[in-house]
Structures are given as structure tokens and as C-alpha cells.
Amino acid sequence: MKTILKLRELTKKFGSLTAVDALTFNIQKGNVYGILGPNGSGKSTTLGMVLNVVNPSSGSFEWFDGEMNTHEALKKVGAIIESPNFYPSMSAEDNLKLVCKIKGVEYSRIDVVLEIVNLHDRKKDHFSSYSLGMKQRLAIASALLNDPEILILDEPTNGLDPQGIHQIREIIKRIAAEGMTILLASHLLDEVEKVCSHVVVIRNGKKLYSGPVDELNATHGFFELKSEHKDELKSFLETHSAIERYDEADNDLIKAILAQPYEAKLINKECFEKGILLTHLVKRKETLEEQFLKLTKNQ
Structure with missing residues (x-):
């Protein structure tokens, strides 16, 4: 099975604070991975390092078995690590056209990704008219424009109402069923249990468990x-x-x-x-x- 991402002793220190402490694990193609831990456990910092927005203090990571440098590899990655940020007075479609220009993607992808996130019938509406859940779904659509090999999501259901949470989880499961590799960070056990095949449990930056969700839960009852x-x-x-x-x-x-x-x-x-x-x-x-x-x- 193809390895999408390898972390080896990846560490990040902020002064005397060790936010991520020697994390080692692999992401294999076609699985849905959850980085699970309480708020402040180092999840977002870990994602920031592998996306090249946070510099590691030590250790290393490698995309796609080291076949390309990080800059080239990230062109095959779709990611949402911050709140959705689009122009409020522009339609969803026009916002995605801007993203297409930045990523060098054909406009024809817009209808495809809007169908995936169930927003095609609202593509002419201004972003400002969207609910929080719709804004998050549009962000996922944006991350899918370049047809990535892996989708990375940081707390994808944070702040959403129950209906919004359900919609995001269903989209994640549908994308995963089509074979896309997904890595999501969450502090919600229920989220990981419902959508992930594998989990990396971290606390205070340290890895406590890495493997299939079923094996973490493989007790006799x-x-x-x-x-x-x-x-x-x-x-x-x-x-x-x-x-x-x-x-x-x-x-x-x-x-x-x-x-x-x-x-x-x-x-x-x-x-x-x-x-x-x-x-x-x-x-x-x-x-x-x-x-x-x-x-x-x-x-």
C-alpha cells in the first residue's frame, strides 16, 4: 500500500514548551486517519508542520515516499486548517473561480466539487448568505478543486449545529468511500469513531496510540x-x-x-x-x- 505521509520523531518546541514531542506514524493511501486529542494537545501544530506553515524543531516528515520535494508534494494536497475565508460579497462560484486561478485548475472542476458538498444549487448566492455549515462545506469544495490525493481537515465540525455536523461527516464518508485519503484533527471521540478507519491518539504532544480504530476498541466488552x-x-x-x-x-x-x-x-x-x-x-x-x-x- 502506498505511503502518503511519514512522520519521524517530529518535534516542535515553543521556548520551554514542547507542543509536539517526537511524533512518529505513517499515513497509508485510501484510509481515513484521525489525530485525536484534547484541545492544546498538538494536533494543529502537527498539521501546520506537515503543511510547511510551521517549522519543526527537530525530526522530519516525508510526502509520497520522498518522490518529490515538499513544495511539489503540497500541490497534491487539499487542506483546511483555518476558518473558511472567502469574499463575502461574491458568489460561491466566483470565489471558487479565484481559487482555480491561484491553483491553476480548470473552471470545470467547480460544478464537480459543489455537487460533492451539496452546494450546487446555491452556487450563485453570496458567501455572506451562507450558514456556518455551508461555509465549511464550501471550504471543503475549495480544498477539493485540485483533485488532491489527500484531504487534510483541522476540526472540520467545530462550532457547527447538529445538522451541520451530520452534513460534514456524511461528506467526509462519501469522499472516503471513493478512495480518497483523509487526515483530520479532532477532539471529538464521536467524530473519530464515526468517520475514521485509523486513529493517532496524542496528549501533551506525545503519541499514545497509532493504529486502526477497531483495534483501539478491541476489548471483550x-x-x-x-x-x-x-x-x-x-x-x-x-x-x-x-x-x-x-x-x-x-x-x-x-x-x-x-x-x-x-x-x-x-x-x-x-x-x-x-x-x-x-x-x-x-x-x-x-x-x-x-x-x-x-x-x-x-x-
């Missing part, structure tokens, strides 16, 4: 249990070989973390045979949020 025989249930769970540990919730629910695959019907049968009648039993999978909190709790 847990049981939610409730019984009027609570003490007996707890004693049973403490010695059960399939249970890693259990936690008690405020509503008398017990959350039993699985150490291995195990079926709910088996735990129900075993409890019944020991005289423990369960009034609630549900098997669940740990969410990405739970895995993320577990990953970052000691950082």
Missing part, C-alpha cells in the same frame, strides 16, 4: 448486572475466571469487565445455579470514549 442478591453477586464475580474486575455504579448496577469472550446466557445460568437471580443483564462493548479515557488516565 462488559456485563451490566443487577440483583437483589448484590453481595452474593459480587462474591461470584470476584472469583470468576472470565471477569477481569467489576465496578459499582450509583444505581446499583455492577459493571463487570470481561477478560475473555463470554456469553451473557452462560453468566445468567451460572448465577441462577448459585441462587443469584438477576433483575438486569446486558452485554455491552466498551466505547471509544471509555478506551480513550483508559489510555490517557495516567498521562
